[in-house]
Structure formats: structure tokens, C-alpha cells
Amino acid sequence: DGGITQSPKYLFRKEGQNVTLSCEQNLNHDAMYWYRQDPGQGLRLIYYSQIVNDFQKGDIAEGYSVSREKKESFPLTVTSAQKNPTAFYLCASTSLGQGGNQPQHFGDGTRLSIL
Amino acid sequence: QKEVEQDPGPLSVPEGAIVSLNCTYSNSAFQYFMWYRQYSRKGPELLMYTYSSGNKEDGRFTAQVDKSSKYISLFIRDSQPSDSATYLCAMSKNDYKLSFGAGTTVTVRA
Numbered sequence: 001d002g003g004i005t006q007s008p009k010y011l012f013r014k015e016g017q018n019v020t021l022s023c024e025q026n027l028n029h030d031a032m033y034w035y036r037q038d039p040g041q042g043l044r045l046i047y048y049s050q051i052v053n054d055f056q057k058g059d060i061a062e063g064y065s066v067s068r069e070k071k072e073s074f075p076l077t078v079t080s081a082q083k084n085p086t087a088f089y090l091c092a093s094t095s096l097g098q099g100g101n102q103p104q105h106f107g108d109g110t111r112l113s114i115l
Numbered sequence: 116q117k118e119v120e121q122d123p124g125p126l127s128v129p130e131g132a133i134v135s136l137n138c139t140y141s142n143s144a145f146q147y148f149m150w151y152r153q154y155s156r157k158g159p160e161l162l163m164y165t166y167s168s169g170n171k172e173d174g175r176f177t178a179q180v181d182k183s184s185k186y187i188s189l190f191i192r193d194s195q196p197s198d199s200a201t202y203l204c205a206m207s208k209n210d211y212k213l214s215f216g217a218g219t220t221v222t223v224r225a
Contacts, residue, residue, distance in 0.1 A: 031211055
């Protein structure tokens with residue numbers, strides 16, 4: 001089945017540790033996105049990428065890093081510089097250039113907590 | 116002021132009632148409008164996607180867009196307990212990025 005796979009489902013981070021969240025899609029979508037969801041705040045954009053080897057900062061990129069070495073994969077690293085990383089992280093993807101914005105499709109998220 | 120405003124609720128209705136959800140926005144550059152449903156501990160699932168002003172119907176769901184008032188709505192007819200979820204409005208300015216409302220939590224009581 002086509003879709004977006006995020007792993008792990010739950011992740012715990014120790015003080016000073018970097019952790020990486022995985023996002024893989026087999027929808028042949030061009031663009032991929034990372035969002036952070038906190039209670040009562042909706043989804044906020046962290047980073048996005050519209051083409052391999054290129055990505056842009058979203059609204060809350062500080063303390064995060066990404067890479068886009070393959071079209072199918074867009075991993076997110078939460079660095080030790082991110083002082084409040086506890087949140088639900090969502091990955092999304094969409095196709096580009098089909099006569100307008102297409103809706104984004106989401107994975108089932110990774111819940112990150114501090115140990 | 117946020118670009119997209121959505122009342123977080125919570126909203127509780129009896130089974131069979133009509134659920135009415137809405138969002139307002141401040142930027143007239145928004146052109147594409149979406150409603151997502153999100154169950155607990157899951158990712159958002161696309162329910163409705165519209166481009167123009169007017170109504171769009173899909174089964175028990177109706178989406179309305181009023182660009183002149185910068186107001187969008189989602190109606191759920193004959194609501195079921197399985198409709199209990201958080202509903203997120205989202206919109207785009209043709210830049211392939213989405214702006215989201217905070218989400219409204221809905222409970223349908225059996």
C-alpha cells in the first residue's frame with residue numbers, strides 16, 4: 001500500500017542527546033514536510049523540501065536539522081539545542097506542479113519525550 | 116493575531132446531530148482550503164479539499180468556503196460516535212505550504 005511511514009512511534013531523549021526521526025514515503029511525491037504538534041496549537045512547520053538535496057526552514061527550525069538525500073526519505077534530527085522537544089512530530093508529503101496546490105498526506109507521527 | 120483562527124472547543128453532541136465547525140482567516144492570499152480529521156495518536160487524514168467559494172459535499176460531510184468573509188465551515192450530518200476526533204482546518208497560498216487552525220475536538224455521544 002502507498003503511504004508515509006514514520007518510525008519509531010515513540011522515542012525518548014536524554015539530556016544533551018541528538019535523536020533522529022525517520023520518514024519514508026512510497027507515493028512518489030516531490031515535496032516532504034516536518035511539523036510539530038503541541039496541545040492546542042495546531043501544526044507548526046519545522047522544515048520542508050521540494051527537491052532532493054534541497055530544503056528550507058519553516059517557522060520553528062531552530063534546534064532541528066534535516067537531510068534529503070533520496071526522494072523517498074526525509075529524516076529529522078532533534079538536536080540538543082532544542083530545549084523543549086517534547087511533542088508529536090508529523091511528516092507529510094505532496095506532489096508538485098499539477099495545476100495548483102495538492103493536499104498534503106500525513107504519516108502517523110512520532111511522539112518524542114524527555115527522559 | 117494568528118493567520119488562521121479555529122475554536123478549539125471541545126464540542127460534544129448527541130449521536131445523529133449535525134456538527135458545525137468553522138475557521139476564519141486574515142490573509143486573502145489563501146486559495147486552497149482543506150479539512151483534516153485526526154484521531155488520538157494518529158496522523159491527520161484528509162476529509163475535504165476545495166479551491167473555490169461555495170459548497171462541496173461528500174457523503175455526510177459538507178465543506179463551505181466564503182472567500183469574501185474569509186470564513187470556512189465543515190458540517191457533519193447524522194453524526195456517529197466514530198466521528199469523535201479532532202478536526203483541523205488548513206489552507207494554502209499556492210506556495211505548497213499549509214497554515215493550520217488549532218483544531219476542534221469533537222465528541223459524539225451514543
